[in-house]
Amino acid sequence: MPSFLPPGSAVPAAVLCAAVLHALWNAMAHRITDKLVGFTLINLAYTGCAAAMVCFVPLPEAGAWPFILVSAALEVLSQLFLLRAYQLGDFGQMYPIARGTAPLLVAVASVTLLGQSLAAAEMAGVLVISAGLAGLAFANGRPGRAQLPALAAAVATGVVIAGYTVVDGTGVHRSQTVIGYIAWLFLCQGPVLPMLALARRGRPLLAQLKPACGIGLTGGVISLTAYGLVIWAQAHGDLATIAALRETSILIAALIATLLFRERFGRLRLTAGAAVLAGIVVLELAHP
Secondary structure, eight states, rough: OTTTTTOOHHHHHHHHHHHHHHHHHHHHHHSSSSSHHHHHHHHHHHHHHHHHHHHTTTOOOOOGHHHHHHHHHHHHHHHHHHHHHHSSOOOOHHHHHHHTTTHHHHHHHHHHTOOOOHHHHHHHHHHHHHHHHHHHHHHOOOOOOOGGHHHHHHHHHHHHHHHHHHHHHHHHHHHHHHHHHHHHHHHHHHTHHHHHHHHHHHHHHHHGGHHHHHHHHHHHHHHHHHHHHHHHHHHHHHHHHHHHHTTHHHHHHHHHHHTTTTOOHHHHHHHHHHHHHHHHHHHHHHHO
């Protein structure tokens, strides 16, 4: 990160930048009418960028490879769930649920599985952020039965996100090379979804990719950049705090949903957004 940043601010700056980029690539993926085409192009961008990167970066240490492979599998699974959620539901609701499920799960896992400790104020911040995210997700009222499949896919996405966040938080420390970890992670996961799409659609898939090629590939590059910033942050900061800060992408997504997709923001979403910001302040003040 740039040296002009004040001491201790590089990690939150990186995570907040990643949050903006993350919301942006998700909006780009949602805007593509054929969601399978959109996610295929994004993963093709992963593959191309990562293939170039591995030629110039150090190889991760042996102890990191199980984490890379598990994380790659979880990343693919999360994309399949997210793809399904976007096929069935609205961006302004699906994205908050998918992202909002993760912070509390990560906080609990970092304490119970990784032996990290959270101060009471930090835990309170995570809880406030999670409550705010839930408010954003359910701002339009209690969902009906018809929405349950979409909600289930979004919640499943969040659970998997929590899983690979914990995996990466450990794996990147064992790799001894953040950039090498990122490159090989995306090279392992990138080809999987395009191969699944090709198996499902066959040769017509190639023609279907062309109309959305520009926005899809750009979204993939933005996504890779966002995740790279998060992995860098995980190598230099506290796992649960980073996961919670990362969820500010939901505020950006809410603005995108309002301005781009013409979805109603509403007073409840404003209140929930304020709760998310309050939780971030608590985390920042409590974190040493």
